[in-house]
Amino acid sequence: MKNILSMSQLSNQEVYELIDSALEFKSGKKSTIGADKFAINLFFENSTRTKSSFQVAEMKLGMQEIEFEAATSSTSKGESLYDTIKTEESIGASVAVIRHSQDEYYKDLVENHNLNIHIINGGDGTGQHPSQSLLDLMTIYEHFGSFDGLKVGIIGDLSHSRVAHSNAEILTRLGAKMYFGGLNQWYTPEFAEIGPHTSVDQLCEEMDVVMLLRVQHERLSAQENESFSKENYFQNYGLNKDRVKMMKETTMIMHPAPINRGVEIADDVVECDKSYIFPQMANGVFMRMAMIEAVLKGDNVGNEVTDKKRQAILR
Ligand code: CP
Numbered sequence: 367m368k369n370i371l372s373m374s375q376l377s378n379q380e381v382y383e384l385i386d387s388a389l390e391f392k393s394g395k396k397s398t399i400g401a402d403k404f405a406i407n408l409f410f411e412n413s414t415r416t417k418s419s420f421q422v423a424e425m426k427l428g429m430q431e432i433e434f435e436a437a438t439s440s441t442s443k444g445e446s447l448y449d450t451i452k453t454e455e456s457i458g459a460s461v462a463v464i465r466h467s468q469d470e471y472y473k474d475l476v477e478n479h480n481l482n483i484h485i486i487n488g489g490d491g492t493g494q495h496p497s498q499s500l501l502d503l504m505t506i507y508e509h510f511g512s513f514d515g516l517k518v519g520i521i522g523d524l525s526h527s528r529v530a531h532s533n534a535e536i537l538t539r540l541g542a543k544m545y546f547g548g549l550n551q552w553y554t555p556e557f558a559e560i561g562p563h564t565s566v567d568q569l570c571e572e573m574d575v576v577m578l579l580r581v582q583h584e585r586l587s588a589q590e591n592e593s594f595s596k597e598n599y600f601q602n603y604g605l606n607k608d609r610v611k612m613m614k615e616t617t618m619i620m621h622p623a624p625i626n627r628g629v630e631i632a633d634d635v636v637e638c639d640k641s642y643i644f645p646q647m648a649n650g651v652f653m654r655m656a657m658i659e660a661v662l663k664g665d666n667v668g669n670e671v672t673d674k675k676r677q678a679i680l681r
Pocket residue numbers: 412413414415416417489498622623624
């Protein structure tokens with residue numbers, strides 16, 4: 367596995383292997399696969415969780431981070447994304463975690479260039495968010511031990527959500543049944559092909575996993591933002607205590623965060639017994655360790671071969 371760019375790239379077996387590896391890291395497995403290696407986290411869109419989580423994962427694997435802030439980098443002087451990455455590769459980075467506003471920014475990098483640096487997609491526009499999806503899968507798997515037949519409802523700004531795109535695709539492939547809720551205009555044909563749209567009350571009564579999404583105001587039109595009412599949204603689609611009471615005993619509440627309290631979720635629900643929002647973030651570090659290890663493993667196999675060759679020559 368050279369790069370991790372989208373969930374569609376990963377086979378079911380690779381997904382299960384990443385979950386197993388992340389669970390082993392959580393149980394205390396150690397790895398020094400990153401010793402003497404450098405990572406760069408190129409975030410061209412804002413982030414709290416994904417960036418910090420990758421930073422911690424890199425440190426736990428023995429890597430050192432090359433500091434990068436988009437606002438003070440030479441991208442402001444017109445440097446292209448390829449030139450930035452090629453520069454970091456030349457300087458010595460082995461792994462680049464990239465978040466970018468452009469959907470599939472990575473396609474040009476991997477299809478038209480010969481980069482040696484490993485690219486892990488930290489989120490592309492409204493496209494994919496593989497590390498979030500994988501940590502969500504890990505958290506669901508820890509709770510239920512399987513995906514087969516699970517009913518998963520995603521409520522919110524589906525069309526702009528890379529988390530919804532990644533999760534709807536992979537959860538279906540792993541045997542879960544997908545349902546959707548929220549404003550009709552966000553339930554685009556790509557989601558209609560995957561599962562039905564229903565009321566939030568029904569989703570709360572019937573789902574094994576209720577996954578909430580924030581409204582992505584930065585991707586809405588001025589008109590959509592102007593007509594948006596937080597109060598109306600919360601009343602029609604927000605998760606409150608009454609809706610939590612409708613849920614089954616084992617139902618999980620999930621949210622990739624950042625959360626907007628009082629919009630898609632009530633303040634007093636965020637840390638309720640059924641909520642896995644902060645455990646998702648804790649699991650994210652272990653999943654990102656597994657992802658980095660998976661892409662670096664190939665390098666070490668190569669090094670072993672080189673070492674063996676060298677030893678043979680020296681003998
Ligand atoms: N879930 C997620 O991607 O959060 P950040 O935008 O804070 O990284």
